[in-house]
Amino acid sequence: MITLNPISLTSTQKIMITVSDIEVAHTRIKSFIRKTHSEKSILLSQHFGSSVYLKHEQLQKSGSFKLRGALNKILSLDKSIGERGIICASNGNHGLAVALAAKYAHYKATVFLSKTANTFNTHAIQSLGAKIVAVDGNCLAAETTARAFAQKENLSYISPYNDPLVIAGQGTLGIELNQDIKSIDNCFISVGGGGLISGIGLYLKAYNPDINIIACSPKNAPTLHHSLAQGKIIEVAESETLSDATAGNVEHDSITFELCKKIIDDFILVEESEIKAAMRLIAAKKRIIIEGAAAVAVAGLMQQSKNYRDKNNVVILCGRNIVLEKFCQAIQS
Known part of the structure; x- marks a missing residue:
C-alpha cells in the first residue's frame, strides 16, 4: 500500500468539476438510473472486524456505474x-x-x-x-x-x-452515499482511468474532508498508481487481469490525474489471487456475482483490513458484467 499526501493544485491546474456540477448531473440523470442501495453487511462486518457497507452499483441498469x-x-x-x-x-x-x-x-x-x-x-x-x-x-x-x-x-x-461531464455523472454515487450512510471513515474504490474515484471522492470530501478515499488496482494493471508515484502520466506495461474494466493506460492529458492527486489518500495494489478470493467471498457471504473490477475494491479491504478495524468502511461494488464461465472458474481456482 502506498500513502499519497494530498497535493494542492496550482492556478493552472484548477479542478474542472464542482459539487454543484455533480448535483446538476444528479438532477439530469436520476429519472433514468437506478438508485442502488447502500447496505451494511453483518456477515462482512463480522468477517473484517469493522462496519462494512456495500454500495450495490452492480445492480445499475447497464450492469455498472x-x-x-x-x-x-x-x-x-x-x-x-x-x-x-x-x-x-x-x-x-x-x-x-x-x-x-x-x-x-x-x-x-x-x-x-x-x-x-x-x-x-x-x-x-x-x-x-x-x-x-x-x-x-x-x-x-x-x-x-x-x-x-x-x-x-x-x-x-x-x-x-476524461470528460468533466462524465466524471460529474459518476460523482452522483457520492450523493447517494451521503444520503444513505451517516458516517464514512474510508471508501474503497476500484481505479482504472480515475473517473469514478474522482467524482465520488470530490463529492464526499466536500462534506467530510477527513474521509479517506482509497484507490484499489490490480498489480497487473497499475498505470494510475505508478503515474501518481512518478508525478506524471506514464505508460506502464500491463499484463492480463480479471479486472479488465480497470486495465489499460491513462490518456496523457486526462483531467482525472490532477483530481486523483488531490483526492486519493491511499492506494492499494492487489494480486490476481486476491481478486479471485474477493469474488469468492462476496459470492459466499452475499450470494451475488460481481465482476473483477468490483472485486478489486473488496480485495483492497481484505488485504489491509487490520489497518481499518473498528471503522466505517464503504466498498463500491462497481459492476457485474462478467461472463458466467469466467466467474465460475475464478471462484473455483
Whole structure:
C-alpha cells in the first residue's frame, strides 16, 4: 500500500468539476438510473472486524456505474449534435452504458471494439440498438479508430473518464452515499482511468474532508498508481487481469490525474489471487456475482483490513458484467 499526501493544485491546474456540477448531473440523470442501495453487511462486518457497507452499483441498469457518466454527457448534448450520432470505444461496460444512454436519448450510437471482445458484451451492446464496429488489434486500436471516425464525421465521441461531464455523472454515487450512510471513515474504490474515484471522492470530501478515499488496482494493471508515484502520466506495461474494466493506460492529458492527486489518500495494489478470493467471498457471504473490477475494491479491504478495524468502511461494488464461465472458474481456482 502506498500513502499519497494530498497535493494542492496550482492556478493552472484548477479542478474542472464542482459539487454543484455533480448535483446538476444528479438532477439530469436520476429519472433514468437506478438508485442502488447502500447496505451494511453483518456477515462482512463480522468477517473484517469493522462496519462494512456495500454500495450495490452492480445492480445499475447497464450492469455498472458507467451509465451515470454516459447519461450525463449524452443528455447534456445539444439535440442537433446528439442526433448526428454518438461514438465510443469499449469492449465492455462503457460501451454498454453509452448504448443504453443513447437509447434513452433517442440517439444512434456506434461502439468501436476490438475483435477480441467477448460475444456476451458484443451481443448485449447490439441488443440495445447500437451499431458495432469490430477493429483489428487491441482496445487502443479501437479507441484510435473511433476517435478518428468521430472527428472525420463531426460526431460526438464519449470518453470513458476524461470528460468533466462524465466524471460529474459518476460523482452522483457520492450523493447517494451521503444520503444513505451517516458516517464514512474510508471508501474503497476500484481505479482504472480515475473517473469514478474522482467524482465520488470530490463529492464526499466536500462534506467530510477527513474521509479517506482509497484507490484499489490490480498489480497487473497499475498505470494510475505508478503515474501518481512518478508525478506524471506514464505508460506502464500491463499484463492480463480479471479486472479488465480497470486495465489499460491513462490518456496523457486526462483531467482525472490532477483530481486523483488531490483526492486519493491511499492506494492499494492487489494480486490476481486476491481478486479471485474477493469474488469468492462476496459470492459466499452475499450470494451475488460481481465482476473483477468490483472485486478489486473488496480485495483492497481484505488485504489491509487490520489497518481499518473498528471503522466505517464503504466498498463500491462497481459492476457485474462478467461472463458466467469466467466467474465460475475464478471462484473455483
